[in-house]
Amino acid sequence: AQSVTQLGSHVSVSEGALVLLRCNYSSSVPPYLFWYVQYPNQGLQLLLKYTSAATLVKGINGFEAEFKKSETSFHLTKPSAHMSDAAEYFCAVSDQGNTGKLIFGQGTTLQVKP
Amino acid sequence: EAGVTQFPSHSVIEKGQTVTLRCDPISGHDNLYWYRRVMGKEIKFLLHFVKESKQDESGMPNNRFLAERTGGTYSTLKVQPAELEDSGVYFCASSPADGHNYGYTFGSGTRLTVV
Numbered sequence: 001a002q003s004v005t006q007l008g009s010h011v012s013v014s015e016g017a018l019v020l021l022r023c024n025y026s027s028s029v030p031p032y033l034f035w036y037v038q039y040p041n042q043g044l045q046l047l048l049k050y051t052s053a054a055t056l057v058k059g060i061n062g063f064e065a066e067f068k069k070s071e072t073s074f075h076l077t078k079p080s081a082h083m084s085d086a087a088e089y090f091c092a093v094s095d096q097g098n099t100g101k102l103i104f105g106q107g108t109t110l111q112v113k114p
Numbered sequence: 115e116a117g118v119t120q121f122p123s124h125s126v127i128e129k130g131q132t133v134t135l136r137c138d139p140i141s142g143h144d145n146l147y148w149y150r151r152v153m154g155k156e157i158k159f160l161l162h163f164v165k166e167s168k169q170d171e172s173g174m175p176n177n178r179f180l181a182e183r184t185g186g187t188y189s190t191l192k193v194q195p196a197e198l199e200d201s202g203v204y205f206c207a208s209s210p211a212d213g214h215n216y217g218y219t220f221g222s223g224t225r226l227t228v229v
Contacts (some may be wrong), residue, residue, distance in 0.1 A: 032214045032215075033151075034218075036220070039226065042204065042209075042222060043118075043120075043220045043221050043222035043223055044157075044205065044220035044223075045218075045220070046217045046218070048213075049217050053214050053216060066204070080178075090157065094214050096215070100145065100209070100213040100214060100218075101147060101159040101162055101170065102147075102149075102157075102159065102207075103159070104149075104156045104157040104158070104217060105156060106155075106156045107156065107157075112183070
């Protein structure tokens, strides 16, 4: 069965520092992977997705993620954190069956300190 | 294009009452999904519609939950009777046929509190 693990339920960085949110997945087939962000009092917004094209995926708001098959990882990074990046981030893998349902990690809350 | 719309945004009901949540997907999206996040837990899949047909309802907790998508447009999720453990945020998402490559658009969610 597919699963997603996000290491660290809370991550705190200083403004301007590197953001690194970790995501590991398990899948018996090449996965489709997604990062979503939820800002306070809002819904889930797609940041980026991996669909077996380029392993380095660029998303919105300066975020990017690298698919590493050997490490079964899809970590999310941003070179310089901004206060507006404070939110909860979710990594998800898409079910390879007909449904396409998403299997989510536990979520990581990013705090950005001034 | 208009996004995925859910309402109400918040609902507070008493245990034993009935609540109906509604989701309007993006026009033309055949796939419609319901998810739920119980406090402190991960977001979990409830069910999937393709047009008006239930493709997968393996995540539905029990028979107190009933989802419909009449005419393949909007969907409703009814909880009857509601229990305390049903509290959480219910998300709806939609996608066109190739959801893997397109991605899935989520609504803002309905926060359900059962007291």
